Amino acid sequence: MRYLVAYSAACSVLAASLALGPGNAFAESSTDAQYKNLLDFQQQLKQQQEKLEKTQRQLDAQIKEIEEQRAALKKQQQQINALTQAVVAPPTKPVRASTNNSTGHVTTVVDTKTAQPGPGTTSGQAPGAGTAQPVERPAISNEAIASQGGVLTPRGVFSFEPTYQYQYASNNQILINGLTIVPGITIGTSSVRQLVDHMQTFTAGGRLGVTDRFEIEAEVPYVRRADTTTIQPLSPSGAVVSTNAKGNDIGDVQFGAHYQINSGSDVWPYFVANLLVKSNTGRSPFDVPLDFNTGIPTQLPTGTGFWAIQPSVTAIYPSDPVVFFGNLRYIYNVGADVTLQPTVNTNPTPTTVNIKPGDGIGGSVGMGFGINDKASFSLAYEHIYFMSTQQNGGSIPGSSFDIGNFDLGFAYQVTPRVGVNLGLAIGITKASPDTSITLRVPIKFQVYE
Numbered sequence: 001m002r003y004l005v006a007y008s009a010a011c012s013v014l015a016a017s018l019a020l021g022p023g024n025a026f027a028e029s030s031t032d033a034q035y036k037n038l039l040d041f042q043q044q045l046k047q048q049q050e051k052l053e054k055t056q057r058q059l060d061a062q063i064k065e066i067e068e069q070r071a072a073l074k075k076q077q078q079q080i081n082a083l084t085q086a087v088v089a090p091p092t093k094p095v096r097a098s099t100n101n102s103t104g105h106v107t108t109v110v111d112t113k114t115a116q117p118g119p120g121t122t123s124g125q126a127p128g129a130g131t132a133q134p135v136e137r138p139a140i141s142n143e144a145i146a147s148q149g150g151v152l153t154p155r156g157v158f159s160f161e162p163t164y165q166y167q168y169a170s171n172n173q174i175l176i177n178g179l180t181i182v183p184g185i186t187i188g189t190s191s192v193r194q195l196v197d198h199m200q201t202f203t204a205g206g207r208l209g210v211t212d213r214f215e216i217e218a219e220v221p222y223v224r225r226a227d228t229t230t231i232q233p234l235s236p237s238g239a240v241v242s243t244n245a246k247g248n249d250i251g252d253v254q255f256g257a258h259y260q261i262n263s264g265s266d267v268w269p270y271f272v273a274n275l276l277v278k279s280n281t282g283r284s285p286f287d288v289p290l291d292f293n294t295g296i297p298t299q300l301p302t303g304t305g306f307w308a309i310q311p312s313v314t315a316i317y318p319s320d321p322v323v324f325f326g327n328l329r330y331i332y333n334v335g336a337d338v339t340l341q342p343t344v345n346t347n348p349t350p351t352t353v354n355i356k357p358g359d360g361i362g363g364s365v366g367m368g369f370g371i372n373d374k375a376s377f378s379l380a381y382e383h384i385y386f387m388s389t390q391q392n393g394g395s396i397p398g399s400s401f402d403i404g405n406f407d408l409g410f411a412y413q414v415t416p417r418v419g420v421n422l423g424l425a426i427g428i429t430k431a432s433p434d435t436s437i438t439l440r441v442p443i444k445f446q447v448y449e
Contacts (some may be wrong), residue, residue, distance in 0.1 A: 075373070076320050151270045151316055152260055153209035156448040163203040163219075165438045170196045171430075200224045201251065208447070213260040221251035223282065223302035231294070243291070247300025251282040256310075269317035269324070278308040286338040295343040306357055307334040323368040325380075331360035335390070358387035358400060366407065378409035404429040417444045 153159055171194070205219035225247040230240065256276035264270040282303015289298050312329035335356030342348050366380025382405050389399040408424040423438040 151264075151272060152213060152258055153207050153215045155209045155212045156446060157209045158445045158447045159207050160443045160445065161203075161205045161207070161440055162443075163201075163205060163438060163440045165199075165201040165203070165436065167199040167201070167433055167436045168197070169199075169433045170194070194230045196228045198226045214257070216255070216257045218253070218255040220253050221282075222249075223251040224248050225300045225302065227297075227300055229296050241294075243294070243296055243298075245297055245300050247283065247288070247302055249283045249302040252278050252303040253281045254278040264316075264318075269315045272314040272316070274310075274312045274314060274329075276310045276312075278304075278310070280305055280307055280336075284338070286340070290341050290343055292342070293344050304357075305338065306336055306355075308332065308357075309334070321370045323370075324366075325368070326363065326365040327382075328363040329361070329384075331362075331384070331386075333357035333359055354392050356390040358389045360384045360386045360403075362403070364407075368409070374413045376411045378407075378411075380407040380409070381405070382407065401431040402429050403427075403432050405432055418442070 201221050201223050203219050203221040205217065207215050207217035209215045227245045228242065229245075230242045254276060256274065259273045261271040261273055262268065280303055282305075283301045284303055284305030285297070285301040286305055288301050290296065291298055309332045310329055312327055314327045315325065317324045333356065335354060337352055337354050340351045340353060342350055362382065362384030364380055364382035366378055368376055368378040370376045382403075384403040385400070386403070387400055388395040388397075390396070405425045405427055408426075410422045411419060413419045419442045421438075421440040421442070423436075423440070425433065425436040425438075427433045427435070
C-alpha cells in the first residue's frame with residue numbers, strides 16, 4: 001500500500017512539474033529526475049509483486065502438502081480401525097469320541113477325526129459333545145481408543161455379539177472285539193464305524209468396556225446337533241447298521257475378563273491378560289442315554305460335563321497395514337465324579353468313577369490385513385496339546401491328543417456401530433474338526449461415558 005501512495009504522489013509531482021511549461025529549465029530537470037524516480041518506484045513495485053507471488057506459490061504448495069499428509073494419516077487410521085474385527089476369534093468346537101470297555105474304564109478312540117475338544121473335554125465324552133474352549137478376542141479398537149493406547153472395547157461401550165456357527169466333523173474307526181492268537185490273526189468280530197456330526201450353535205454374547213483397558217464378557221450358547229453312525233462289519237455276512245441321534249439344549253456358558261497390560265510402543269506390542277471360565281451348564285455326555293448293544297448315544301449331549309479355567313496372554317503388534325498377533329494359553333480342566341452307563345461291553349450296573357480331563361497347553365499366531373477403511377481379513381494357525389485324561393488318579397493310555405487348525409477371517413464394518421465377521425477354520429490334525437464356519441455380528445452401544 002505504501003508503494004501505491006508513493007507512486008500516486010510521484011505522479012502528482014510530475015503533473016505539477018509539467019504544468020510549469022517547457023521553457024523552465026529547472027522544471028525540465030526536475031521533471032526528468034521525478035520521472036526517473038517514478039520508474040524506479042515502478043520497478044521496485046514490480047519486484048515486490050513478483051516476490052509476493054513467489055511466496056504465495058510456496059505457501060500454496062506447503063498447504064497442499066499438509067493436506068496430503070493429513071489425508072494419508074486419516075487413511076492409515078482408518079486401516080487400523082478396519083483391523084478391529086480382523087482378529088477373528090477361534091470358533092467353538094465339540095469334543096472327541098470314546099467308548100467303554102468291559103472293565104468299566106473309559107477308552108479313548110485314538111484313530112479318529114472328530115471335532116476339537118474344549119476345556120473340560122474328556123476321553124469319556126461322545127463325539128462332538130459340548131462347546132469349545134474359551135476364545136480370545138483382543139483387537140485394535142476405534143480411533144479414540146487407539147490414540148490412548150487401548151486395544152479392548154472402549155470404556156462405557158457394550159458390544160452385543162450374536163453368533164451363528166456351523167460345524168462338520170467325520171471320522172472312521174476300526175473296532176476289534178476278540179482274541180489275538182498271533183499278530184494278524186484275530187478270533188472274534190471286527191467292524192468299521194463311520195461317524196458324521198453336524199452341529200449348529202446359536203450364541204448370545206456380549207462384552208462391556210469397564211475402562212479403556214479392562215473389559216468383561218459372557219456367552220450363552222444354544223446347541224443343535226445331529227449325528228449319523230454307520231457300522232459296517234468286516235465279515236462277508238455282516239449287515240450294515242445305521243443309527244441317527246439328535247440333541248438340542250443350552251450349551252456350556254462361559255464368561256471372562258481381559259486386561260490390557262501396557263500402552264504399546266514402536267518397539268513393544270500391546271499385551272493383554274485374559275482369564276476365561278467355561279461352565280458345565282450344557283447336557284453332559286454322561287447324562288445321555290446309550291444303546292446297550294452298541295454303546296452309541298441315542299441322544300446327543302450339548303456340553304462337556306466339566307468346568308474349565310483358561311488363563312492366557314495375547315500380544316498384538318500393529319505395523320500398518322498389518323497387525324501381528326499371538327496367544328499363549330493354558331487350559332485347566334476341573335475333575336468330577338461321573339457315572340458310566342452300562343453297555344454290552346461294560347459292567348451290567350452303572351459305575352461311578354472320578355474323571356480328570358487332561359489339561360491343555362497351546363497357542364496361536366497370525367496376522368490381520370487392512371484392505372481399506374471398512375474391510376480386512378486375517379490368517380492364523382492355532383495348536384493345542386491335551387494331556388492324558390485321568391480316571392481314579394491313573395492316566396488312561398492313548399488319551400492325549402493334538403488339535404491343529406488353520407483359520408481364515410474376514411471382517412467388514414457396515415456402520416461405525418455394526419460390523420460383520422466371517423470365520424473359517426480347517427482342521428489339520430486327526431482330532432480337529434473337518435471344517436467350521438462362524439458368522440458374528442458385533443453391534444455396539446454407548447451405555448455410559
